[in-house]
Amino acid sequence: MSSKRSHEGYFVMDHRGSPGVPDEIVQKDGLVSGAGHGLFESATFTCNHCEAVVVKNPDRSRERAWCKKCDHYICDGCGMTMHKTGLCYPFKAMVADILNLQDRRPAESVVEQSALLTPKLNEALSNIILP
Amino acid sequence: MARYSLVFSSQATVATADTTALTANKYVALGGNSTTMQLKVNEVQCGGEATAASAVQIYRFGRSSTVAATSLTGTDLYNANLDATSTAPGTVALFSSNSTTKPQRSSTLGSLIAHSFNAYGGLVRWQARQGEEITIVGNTASLGECTYSGFTGTVASTVSGHIIYELV
Numbered sequence: 001m002s003s004k005r006s007h008e009g010y011f012v013m014d015h016r017g018s019p020g021v022p023d024e025i026v027q028k029d030g031l032v033s034g035a036g037h038g039l040f041e042s043a044t045f046t047c048n049h050c051e052a053v054v055v056k057n058p059d060r061s062r063e064r065a066w067c068k069k070c071d072h073y074i075c076d077g078c079g080m081t082m083h084k085t086g087l088c089y090p091f092k093a094m095v096a097d098i099l100n101l102q103d104r105r106p107a108e109s110v111v112e113q114s115a116l117l118t119p120k121l122n123e124a125l126s127n128i129i130l131p
Numbered sequence: 132m133a134r135y136s137l138v139f140s141s142q143a144t145v146a147t148a149d150t151t152a153l154t155a156n157k158y159v160a161l162g163g164n165s166t167t168m169q170l171k172v173n174e175v176q177c178g179g180e181a182t183a184a185s186a187v188q189i190y191r192f193g194r195s196s197t198v199a200a201t202s203l204t205g206t207d208l209y210n211a212n213l214d215a216t217s218t219a220p221g222t223v224a225l226f227s228s229n230s231t232t233k234p235q236r237s238s239t240l241g242s243l244i245a246h247s248f249n250a251y252g253g254l255v256r257w258q259a260r261q262g263e264e265i266t267i268v269g270n271t272a273s274l275g276e277c278t279y280s281g282f283t284g285t286v287a288s289t290v291s292g293h294i295i296y297e298l299v
Contacts, residue, residue, distance in 0.1 A: 009259045018252030019185045025284070029245035036247065046263040053244045053257060053265070095169065095268045102167050102269070 007072065009044040011055045032057055048072035049082070051091045134213040137161055137226050137294045139279075141180060142207060144188055144250070146285040149241050150196055152233035153280050156206045160199045160234045161294060162225045162276030163269050169299040170224055171264035175257050175279065177292030179250025186250040186288035190281055192265075193241035198276040201231035213295070220298055225270070234278050243277070250288035264297070 013035065015021065021036030031040070043056045048067060052075050065079020066072070069088035082088065137159065145157045153160075163170060175192050205227050212219055243265055248255040259265070269275040279294060 007260055007263055009257065009263055011255075011257050013248055013253070013255045015249060015253045018179070018249045020253065021187055021247050021249050025187060025189065025247050029247050036249075044257060044259075046259060046265065050240070051243060051265050053259075091266060095266055095274075098268055098274070099167055099169070 004066075004073065005043070007045055008056075009046065009053070011042050011044045011053075013040045015039070029055075030057075031055060032059060045073045047075035047078055048090050048092075049074045049078040049088070052077075132298050133217050133220055134295065134297045135224070136211050136213055137296065138209040138211065138291075139228070139293070140207045140209065140291050141289055142228070142291065144190075144281045144285055144288050144290055146189070146281050146283050146287075147236070148283045149236045149238040152197075152235055153278060155229040155233070158228060158234070158278050158280035159208065159294065160195070160203075160225075160227045160230075160276055160278045161267065161296065162195070162198055163267055164222050164225045166269050166271075168222065168224065168268070168270065170267040170296050171299055172267065172277065172294060172296045173259040173261075173264040174295035175244055175246070175292070176254070176294075177246055177248065177256075177279070177290050178254035179248060179252065180289040180291060181250040181252075184251060186286040187284070188246070188248055188250050188253075188281060188286070188288065188290060189284045190246040190248070190255075190279060190290075191236060191242045192244040192246065192277060192279045192294075194237045194243065194273045195234040195276040195278055196237035196241070196272050197232065197235040198270070198272050199225070199227050199230040199232060199234040203227035203230045205229070224296070224298055225276075234276060236278055236280060236282075237273050240273055241278075242282075250286075250290055267296075
């Protein structure tokens with residue numbers, strides 16, 4: 001049985017032999033103050049909806065966005081979108097859809113329809129261009 | 132299928148904003164070589180090589196809104212198959228640090244990984260857990276190519292590093 005932590009990646013920033021990075025820069029990256037000095041290590045997760053890598057802040061007290069439909073952590077931006085729309089469209093599903101479209105797309109990218117359809121509908125369908 | 136390490140060696144850095152053409156030989160672009168090629172990036176590492184003064188690097192790994200095209204070349208780029216016993220696929224991924232049409236970092240998808248570090252003695256690395264990789268699919272914008280380059284605020288310096296990915 002997998003746990004939430006079984007999805008975690010690893011992030012390290014090593015400035016033990018370096019002047020480091022000012023706090024205002026690392027804070028823009030979403031890291032905690034002081035992360036730009038010395039050795040900073042943290043767990044990461046990859047948002048299942050947009051594939052952005054989020055470096056986890058161990059001191060965060062706010063709840064992290066979690067998608068119950070794909071059973072995975074998602075980033076705050078995708079969390080807000082899911083809260084508004086309720087839609088779950090994992091990136092891996094989108095990739096599968098893109099590859100399926102590529103397999104099915106005719107050489108000229110135009111949908112051909114049966115001549116049995118009404119001429120008007122046939123014309124409308126023939127103008128559909130797949131992405 | 133085959134896992135590769137794309138190494139960039141002693142590459143000069145420069146600050147470039149999103150949706151702006153990247154500067155020749157100051158970025159790394161990795162993309163698909165066909166409409167159905169799929170790559171999975173599972174490690175990005177970079178270390179500074181500044182020798183005298185502090186030089187903060189604000190590096191970003193993210194998707195391109197304009198992909199590299201025409202006459203792709205890779206100065207000081209090395210794409211090595213990690214498993215010596217594996218057979219290389221017939222078509223390998225596209226990688227470059229220069230091209231006629233330079234890639235542009237997307238303003239919305241261009242910061243999948245934020246790597247800020249000091250090139251004077253600093254290094255940074257991200258490793259994905261298996262199944263949590265970043266996917267590159269196809270060979271067109273915005274999912275068909277990722278770049279690793281200096282964002283606005285990067286101080287000119289020199290860096291080396293690697294991107295480990297799997298050609299699925």
